[in-house]
Amino acid sequence: MGANASQDEKNLFGYLAREFDSLGDRPLGEVDSLVLSCLSYFRLPEQAAAARTPEGMPLVDLYRADWFEAMTRDLWDPEGLVRLLGAVAASPRLRDLRVSDYVDDFDESAEKQFSACTLRLPRGAAYVSFRGTDNSVVGWKEDFNMAFETGVPSQLAAVSYLERVASTIEGGIYLGGHSKGGNLAAYALARCPADVAGRVVRAFSHDGPGFTEEALSDVAWLRRAHLLSKTVPRSSVIGMLFERQEDYAVVDSSTSGLLQHNPFSWVVEGTDFVYAEGIGRGARFVDRTLNEWIASMPNEERAALVDTLFSVIGAGGKDTFGQLSENWQTTVPAMLRELGKLEPGERAKITRALALLVRTVMPDFELPQLPEFEMPQFELPDFAALEQGRMVPLEERMARLSSPEGGFPA
Template sequence: MSNLMDYLDWRGDLTFLSAPFNEIDNLIFAELAFVDFHGIVPGVGEGAGVVLRDAAARYFSDGRDKKLESSVLVPELIPAMLEKMCTSARFGDLILSCCEEHLDEARAEQFAAITVELPGRAAYLSFRGTDDTLVGWKEDFDMALLDTVPSQVRAVDYVKRAAARYRGWKLYLGGHSKGGNLAVYSAVNCGKSIQNRLLAVYNNDGPGFRETLLSREEHRRVADRIFTILPKSSVVGLLMEHEEDFIVVDSTQVGVLQHDGFSWCVKGPEFVRMDDLSGVETNDKALKEWVDSLNQEQRERFTDALFEVLSSTGAATLAEMRAQGAKTAAVMLKAMVGLDKETRDALNYAVSVLFIKSGAQSLLNDWKRENQRRRKKKEDLKESRGE
């Protein structure tokens, strides 16, 4: 099956004037937000944009492609995608602008966005999804538990400032994973005048929202322009459900690996459609039911406790946690000692889900082994006491 890399080969010679913007272009721009253009592409209000091929040349010359932490959420093919974009008539001459990156551990906020100028006074505002940082992962869990998280607020502000920069232009909003959530949230909250300029909003396998968003008039005004695209066995979304109709696409991968947009099957200017989400995983159900039983204060305590456990390793990213090997699981489980059994069980499940969804199989195996070792030690101790 063909993918977006093949699409770049097939349609790279077709400009947007000869072949209009489509859903595959959307995913390419969503993946582009993972590229570190900070310091290469100016921020909002910091001057004119930069031609994509020139920005890419600087990116590669700085060696930033070697620093990209690939994972299930950050595909390793992104630099190769960028190289193909540079040599294509369709993408090479596009202008990049309004680059913004923000990481705040204290507020558990990970945010990045970039804008792509398209012919005909249109622009695609692309929001980066969850990267390899633990801060980004905590914010994902916060999305499931809280009505609003810092990056959503920042996304709305970004849209308002970028829309002012491109006054009168038509706008696309989009992103992959958490970036898709930010695109939808900002579309709902950017104000009626900007909503009237929106052509489409793309949520590429990103989390949904808590129910409080769905009944709002602001959401109803843009609902018909929200496009949620999910692989046939989507497992992303953690505790949330999608409120929009969604498009189900085929993938060459299985399970959580289908979150990788480079595995989505492409035919011409469209994804290969599937009939339904019959293969969707439901392994988050137990955790969701437990969380739904908590009040707001208890939810906040849970996410704080989860992040404290993750941070106990001293690592800032999942890559650093993997590098520590079995030590990671031992340190994290030690940090859970003293918590009540219900919270401890929920944290144990949440951490397992995190490792599954991030593709950190080695960490998951270490976590299971260390759990088994501790349980056996406790049972042996009880037996020696004659309990």
């Protein structure tokens, strides 16, 4: 596991295997933050009751083989997460941390998926870690609700959580998260009370989605934006979503396409990431074309788009994207039938959004051959073209989207 990580690995595992400076000798940095933001993904078992209190429990006590399966249920890359926990447990730099104030709040009716924990650092400081999106359909719908709404349930929960735990933290406060967790960290920084914001040393968003125009024009945000450090990989899709982006730095990755969202692929040399000059072509497509498309819609139209998109996904009858993929023989035909019922213009928009979502959350999924099933008569999206950013000019894309076939342009 993590204890056997090679020092030559240019990633989080190699960093933890070779960097032994204490947090007192070298302050918490970007790479440390990505490690700590990943730790909030774990679903802590009931036996870890102390982790739900302000006092907390030693982080190393979570490294128990009999807990691994439950702790990584419905999460992305469970093997990688277990390996990371082992690497942290073996690391002289991070193994003495305590995990406290763990919360996990899932509310399907409110379309809310929120989880966070606080990692107690030396000398009274703490890192507040917000979980990113898990494998649940509800979690992803809440992410897409951010396209038209400021203050979705998880964002509000992040502010309340930070305000509550801040009263138990003696020293400086760090905030951070990966994926949606990065967005929550930025939102909590922008909306927390002034006395709490004054104690924030740094906030980190690792490939977290952007915000609506309203959120980033907020006066409190403009005063505090300098405290946020946002990093995205070259092929970022998640971090480029939505109308406006915070200032960001681009990190190199050992893989390609949408798989770069995986934090274990981010390249580390020495004590920092390897940075690139700019985002790749596919990420620029999302940043400009897709976000312009979303921004052109009134909020009511965006809300209707998201609701219809997830009604198609919900037709698969499963709670997680993992279950949808595993049971494709029944889920894919059901979703396609639902998609086929839509009017051509609406279907065009949903097909476009669905192509991005499927390729993002299920990067290894290929649409299978469906025996004894009559496919609806409309053009399916070219997922490979979406991943690589091989898109036709904007004028042709818009012409295709307005055509009766309504297919995703390749």
